[in-house]
Amino acid sequence: MNNEMLIRITRYYRALNKLRTIGLEKVFAHNLADAAGVSAAIVRKDFSQLNIYGQKRGGYDIVELSDVIGKILGKGEPENVIVVGCGRIGMALMHYSGFENDGINILAGFDNNPGVVSSNSSLIPILPISKLDEFALQNKISAAIITVPEAAAQDTYSHILECNIKGVLNFSPVTLKPMPTADGKLPVVHNINIGLELEQLFYEIKFPKEQSPNS
């Protein structure tokens, strides 16, 4: 499954769960297409590749489909993540309670200024960076969010990879140099570069396409 498809499948999954809570039973390819912002042909193509089959003329059973896609996405126990760098953005993420809906818990923050954050549902400790290794190993943390200042990003990244962490969501504008994790494999790195997004936005505003296919 490639990246684009993964995004689509995740969007289908979210839409299905919303429909499920509403109590609907059946969904058509074009419904999911609308929810994910793609064409119905792509939805069916995706399902075909995943060996998911509906009923001709009858669409797909929402509960069944949601369960199947949940399995494909590996949904089960909530996932745990830590936040490294508790400046304003890091703190904002720790306070945000919406990730629980996505099956994700922020277990702790790490910063040179320790403390405690009271999230909606729980208290999240902010521990000193010196505790990072111990905490990550004891809690089997596999992913970290990097929200340190730009100058510290690369070092923080290196440090994190030594703690058996396999995935990073990087908010710093630094392009992290590829380096293997403790087990010799390459980590998964996703970058959220807000400045870059704004630059792109302004470019597209200045030089509009005839038909604007929203990102």
Next chain:
Amino acid sequence: MNNEMLIRITRYYRALNKLRTIGLEKVFAHNLADAAGVSAAIVRKDFSQLNIYGQKRGGYDIVELSDVIGKILGKGEPENVIVVGCGRIGMALMHYSGFENDGINILAGFDNNPGVVSSNSSLIPILPISKLDEFALQNKISAAIITVPEAAAQDTYSHILECNIKGVLNFSPVTLKPMPTADGKLPVVHNINIGLELEQLFYEIKFPKEQSPNS
């Protein structure tokens, strides 16, 4: 220019400006490739499409290349943007001073709780939502960052589009329904969905590819 290429060009541009400040004169395709995380062939292909030519065996002149790409990207006067929704994330963005390097100024925030934010270099007012229309029109704002709670996102989006705003960076996890701006055209919308990024990250950690091509 498509989206992927725009991202690459913007990355080349950033790398060039860093090299420029260091004082280097020449750059090769593979240098820019490293900086943008792509192959040298793509760099040359991109330049070829943009009618940018270097010197065989001699690479590209950094200052010249930076100027040319700057023109292509429409760089000139700094761009102004507003933040709608001054919760923790909105406030974090307003305090962040790194956007100035990208030629972007946050002129004001809008929230039901007005106030003032002192950024590194300036004071940014937080105005009541009722002042949004007036402010946006007077200051010819063309882009807005939406950082309101999920439930308010769609309404905020509709409201913003009535103020002649042409581009939106949406931090809420809502898929905004497409709707035309005041002048009848479709706005540019970029979405930053942190929950979705985390979900993808965990999927890729759980089901690793043989060769992990970092996002």
Next chain:
DNA sequence: TAGATTGTTAATCGATTAACAATC
């Protein structure tokens, strides 16, 4: 039945990669 939807196959499109001539 008629109409709507699924699911597959082939066609199209575009982007990346490979190969290589040009040339400094």
Next chain:
DNA sequence: TAGATTGTTAATCGATTAACAATC
């Protein structure tokens, strides 16, 4: 000259779209 790099052309690859048979 030999080696390195550019820039173009063709080949490859993959994803989306179009077309359509199957069928409820």
